[in-house]
Amino acid sequence: MxxxxxxxxxxxxxxxxxxxxxxxxxxxRVIYVGKAKSLRQRLANYFQDLANLHPRTRTMVTTAASVxxxxxxxxxxxxxxEYSWIKEYDPRFNVKYRDDKSYPYLAVTLNEEFPRVQVMxxxxxxxxxxxxxxxxxxxxxxTVDLMLRVFPVRTxxxxxxxxxxxxxxxxxxxxxxxxxxxxxGRVTPEEHRELADGFCDFMAGRTGTYIRRLEKDMMAAAExxxxxxxxxxxDDVEALKRAMEKSAxxxxxxxxxxLIAVAEDELEAAVQxxxxxxxxxxxxxxxxxxxxxAVDTSGLVEHALQQLYGxxxxxxxxxxxxxxxxxxxxxAVSQWLADRRGSQVSLRIPQRGDKKDLxxxxxxxxxxxxxxxxxxxxxxxxTRSRALEEIAxxxxxxxxxxxxxxxxISHLQGDDVVASMVVFEDGLARKSEYRRxxxxxxxxxxxxxxxxxxxxRRFRRYLQEKERTGEWEESPAPAGAVPAPETAAGDGDPxxxxxxxxxxxxxxxxxxxxxxxxxxxxPQVAAAKRALDELGIDDIAVCGLAKRLEEVWLPDDDxxxxxxxxxxxxxxxxxxRDEAHRFAITYQRAKRAKRIRSSPLDAVAGLGETRKxxxxxxxxxxxxxxxxxxxxICEVPxxxxxxxxxxxxxxxxxxxxxxxxxxxxGEIIEEDDGGSTT
Numbered sequence: 001m002x003x004x005x006x007x008x009x010x011x012x013x014x015x016x017x018x019x020x021x022x023x024x025x026x027x028x029r030v031i032y033v034g035k036a037k038s039l040r041q042r043l044a045n046y047f048q049d050l051a052n053l054h055p056r057t058r059t060m061v062t063t064a065a066s067v068x069x070x071x072x073x074x075x076x077x078x079x080x081x082e083y084s085w086i087k088e089y090d091p092r093f094n095v096k097y098r099d100d101k102s103y104p105y106l107a108v109t110l111n112e113e114f115p116r117v118q119v120m121x122x123x124x125x126x127x128x129x130x131x132x133x134x135x136x137x138x139x140x141x142x143t144v145d146l147m148l149r150v151f152p153v154r155t156x157x158x159x160x161x162x163x164x165x166x167x168x169x170x171x172x173x174x175x176x177x178x179x180x181x182x183x184x185g186r187v188t189p190e191e192h193r194e195l196a197d198g199f200c201d202f203m204a205g206r207t208g209t210y211i212r213r214l215e216k217d218m219m220a221a222a223e224x225x226x227x228x229x230x231x232x233x234x235d236d237v238e239a240l241k242r243a244m245e246k247s248a249x250x251x252x253x254x255x256x257x258x259l260i261a262v263a264e265d266e267l268e269a270a271v272q273x274x275x276x277x278x279x280x281x282x283x284x285x286x287x288x289x290x291x292x293x294a295v296d297t298s299g300l301v302e303h304a305l306q307q308l309y310g311x312x313x314x315x316x317x318x319x320x321x322x323x324x325x326x327x328x329x330x331x332a333v334s335q336w337l338a339d340r341r342g343s344q345v346s347l348r349i350p351q352r353g354d355k356k357d358l359x360x361x362x363x364x365x366x367x368x369x370x371x372x373x374x375x376x377x378x379x380x381x382x383t384r385s386r387a388l389e390e391i392a393x394x395x396x397x398x399x400x401x402x403x404x405x406x407x408x409i410s411h412l413q414g415d416d417v418v419a420s421m422v423v424f425e426d427g428l429a430r431k432s433e434y435r436r437x438x439x440x441x442x443x444x445x446x447x448x449x450x451x452x453x454x455x456x457r458r459f460r461r462y463l464q465e466k467e468r469t470g471e472w473e474e475s476p477a478p479a480g481a482v483p484a485p486e487t488a489a490g491d492g493d494p495x496x497x498x499x500x501x502x503x504x505x506x507x508x509x510x511x512x513x514x515x516x517x518x519x520x521x522x523p524q525v526a527a528a529k530r531a532l533d534e535l536g537i538d539d540i541a542v543c544g545l546a547k548r549l550e551e552v553w554l555p556d557d558d559x560x561x562x563x564x565x566x567x568x569x570x571x572x573x574x575x576x577r578d579e580a581h582r583f584a585i586t587y588q589r590a591k592r593a594k595r596i597r598s599s600p601l602d603a604v605a606g607l608g609e610t611r612k613x614x615x616x617x618x619x620x621x622x623x624x625x626x627x628x629x630x631x632x633i634c635e636v637p638x639x640x641x642x643x644x645x646x647x648x649x650x651x652x653x654x655x656x657x658x659x660x661x662x663x664x665x666g667e668i669i670e671e672d673d674g675g676s677t678t
Contacts, residue, residue, distance in 0.1 A: 004061045008047045014040040019071040020081045022089075023064040030089035032060050032293070035078040037329065039069050054294035060093045075332035076339065083306045093293050095269075095303045106131040106140045108153075108200055113189055114161070114182045115196035117144055117153050124311065131203045131282060146239045148178040150210070151199040154192070155179065204277060204315070211237060255279055257320035258308070259350075259359055262300050263366035267291055270370035271304045274362050277318075286369045302327035309340055317341035322350050322359060383568055384427030390569030391515070394552065394561050397541055401515035402426055406576045407458075407528070408519040409439075409450045410584035416591045417445065419454040420584035423513070424576050436587045448527045451518055455531035462512055463535060512540060519577050521546040521560075522553050529555035545577045604643070604650045611638050615647070626651040 019039040023032040036042030046067075050058050072078050086094050107120040111127025119140050124130055144155070154161065156171055156179070164170050164183035174181035182192045202210055218233035259274045268290055275283035287304065295303070301323045309317050317340050327333045330347055337345040350356040388400035404424045411417040423433035441453045516532075518524045525544035532540060543561075544553040550570065551560035563570035600622060601612045618636045619625040625633070625647070633644035 004047050004050070004064070007064070007066045009043070009067065014043055014069070015071055016040040017071050018073070018075050018078045019069050020078050020085065021067060021069040022085065022091075023060065023093075024066045024068070025063055026065040030085070030091050031063060032091050032093040033082055033085045033089065035075075035082040037075055037078075039071070043067065043069070056093070056291070057294045060293065063093075075329050076335045079306070079329075079332055079336050083310045086306075087310070095289050095291065095293055095295055095300065096307075104140060106144065106203065108196055110196065110200075114154050114192050117155050117196075117199065129200050130316070131200075145178075147199060147202065148173070149239045150214070150236045151195050151202070152178055152180040153196050153199050154182060156183075203282075255320065255355075256318045257322055257355070258318050259322045259355075259362045260301060260304055260308075260324070261359060261362035261366040262297055262304070262324055263363070263370040264291070264297065264300065265370070268370065268374065269300050270366050270373060271300070272362050272366040272369060273304075273308065274358070274365075275318075276358075284365075286365070288369070288373050297325040298327050301325055302333060305333060305337070309337060313340050314342060317345060319344075320346045320348075322348065322355060324349065324359070324363065384572070387427060387568035387572040390563070390567055391573065394563055394569060395515070395541055395543055395554065397514070399514070401513070401541070403511065403513040404515045404517060404576060405458075405513040406517040406519065406580040407451060407454055408577070408580035408584040409447045409454070410581070410588040411445055412588065412592055416588055417450060418584060418588045418591060419450060420580050420587060421454070421458060422576065422580045422583055424572075424579075427572060429579060434583060436583065438591075447520065448523045451520070451524045452527040452531045455516070455518075455528045456535065459512075459532060459535050459537055459540075463537075515541045515543065517573060517576055517580075518542070518544045519547075519580055520544050521551070525553045525555055545573050547577075550574065600651055601647065604646050607643065607647070611636075611643075614638060622651070 016038050018035075018037050020033065020035045021039060021043060022030050025031050034042070046053075046057065046061050050062070053061065070081065072081060086096070090096070105120050105124075107118055108129040108131075109116045109118070109127070110129050111125075120128070120130070148155070152173075155173065156164070160171060161183050164174075164181075168184055170179065170181040170184050170186075173179035174184070174186070180187045180192055180195060182189065187195075198210065214233050214237045218230050218237065221227075221230035221233060255276060256278065257276045259276065261272050263270045263272075268288065271287040271289075273285050273287075274281055275285075287307070289300075289303075293299075305321070305323075305327070317337055319341075321337065326347070326349060334345060334347045337347060350359050385400075388402070391397070392400045402425060406422050406424075408420050409417065410420070417439040419437040419439060421435040421437070423430040425433075435458075437454050437457065439450045439453060442449060516528060518528050521544055525542060528544075529542050532538070532542065542555055545551075546553060546560070551562060552570075552573065553560050563573075601607055601615065614636055615625055615633070616622065619628060628648075630641065630644045630648050633639055633647055634641055639647075
């Protein structure tokens with residue numbers, strides 16, 4: 001625990017101006033980012049008597065080892081820089097909302113020549129117009145199906161579109177009138193884009209114009225006794241009205257607004273957002289967060305606004321944002337929102353009328369989401385805590401292993417030998433920390449030697465990170481220790497391109513586990529322990545989990561530790577082991593598939609993919625290419641005589657494959673001219 005007075009800036013050193021500050025720990029990792037109108041006044045609050053600080057703030061300042069700041073011109077710049085740094089450094093003491101689900105959006109790809117309507121999830125893309133989010137994907141598809149009668153926009157994938165263009169036949173939607181079939185030229189790109197723009201306008205809430213226009217056309221058709229056309233227009237109007245009915249009218253004045261509500265307790269908070277467009281609820285989403293910093297409702301609202309609109313521009317930021325409490329500096333936040341939208345944004349608390357009533361509904365949803373989350377979280381936390389405690393007790397550890405790393409070796413009869421490393425923190429998979437290795441130290445099948453190599457490489461890099469960051473001073477290596485060689489680029493390690501600067505970002509392999517689990521029995525455990533001993537590491541526990549009887553093996557013990565079948569600790573170890581096995585075998589299969597797809601032409605230096613395809617296309621198969629003369633190979637465009645000679649030499653040196661045999665009939669399966677089997 002650090003003493004904040006040891007790194008407190010000198011009096012008068014901190015400027016009395018707006019800015020953003022960062023607290024770093026002893027390893028130079030950024031652990032907290034904040035902003036202030038006056039850096040001097042704000043930072044002074046952190047360096048007072050620890051007894052007067054909020055417990056979470058006290059934990060942060062005693063974890064930190066230094067503080068630094070950046071001066072900016074305005075509070076708006078401070079808000080933007082704070083958001084950028086939180087996103088970049090992912091500080092552990094900042095509130096970070098996480099989505100409670102992956103929400104689907106209705107997207108229109110306006111960045112394509114023929115825009116496509118589709119369901120999209122994940123990060124938003126430039127040039128795509130989004131509507132939502134929606135609670136369920138089927139709700140989007142029902143809406144789109146109704147609207148395609150009036151706006152027959154393309155919905156097919158790029159592959160289907162290209163195939164229809166090539167064959168000159170549209171898909172089924174083109175035949176039944178739910179697609180304008182731009183793939184076969186029924187409409188021009190300009191006409192199709194007008195349909196897409198109309199679709200977007202209707203989804204954005206401008207519904208009355210289209211319905212009135214269709215009704216006018218319907219009446220005109222009826223007067224001219226074009227009853228079939230009038231009936232189609234009538235059905236179009238009904239389809240649009242049914243699509244509108246799927247979104248309830250909540251604000252009669254066609255308001256565009258986002259309503260944000262917060263439900264919180266001492267430890268956690270839940271945020272609910274209703275997206276209202278044209279007076280109708282067009283989308284809803286929810287977030288939850290742990291209150292890892294001392295933050296009130298105003299602070300939670302400000303963090304939510306940053307995460308909600310930090311990547312948005314234009315109409316994605318509404319004209320009005322309704323919140324339960326204003327941020328600490330509402331003028332700066334309002335100006336930041338206006339800059340992102342490009343026009344004025346109203347940020348306020350609803351006081352009366354329909355908007356206040358709707359805010360009550362949003363607040364009720366937030367309370368329900370928090371209660372549901374706490375119910376799930378309590379069960380998960382209890383189970384995971386019990387599992388970690390059982391593991392610690394069974395293995396004789398002083399504390400529960402909050403970070404567990406598991407290693408597994410995978411190969412196919414000694415070929416394509418690879419290894420995996422998976423990480424579980426607090427009983428949950430940390431997939432961003434997963435790593436995979438190629439075994440480079442030797443050829444053939446030897447799981448014990450492979451495990452020794454992988455463990456050595458992983459923890460050798462850990463020691464290098466400690467030495468580089470100055471966490472320990474270089475001292476004489478213990479007897480028998482193997483010096484940590486420099487890692488050369490391209491040696492197969494997954495950390496060749498590791499950034500070297502001290503920028504506060506978490507480094508790969510920088511954090512040690514409390515427990516290393518290997519997939520295997522006593523030999524694999526002994527190999528892992530020997531690798532750690534050679535590096536002088538004696539504060540990391542090692543165990544192995546054998547598949548046959550699910551026994552837990554410890555180094556230097558002749559008998560395994562047998563956990564009860566109903567043990568939560570055994571179940572957690574099995575999950576970790578199985579995840580390591582899955583990750584390893586997936587990598588091994590990918591390497592094997594890549595090797596199988598290799599060609600004798602791969603050995604020809606300077607022969608790229610384009611010229612390989614040209615050779616195969618010209619001769620029809622590698623077999624025919626092998627029979628060709630050098631002069632015949634030179635006839636292929638782009639192939640010179642020297643390259644042709646290299647190709648001939650490479651193919652001549654390959655060993656002919658054994659003929660394939662049909663095991664049912666005993667006949668030899670010959671390869672045809674195209675390279676396939678018959």
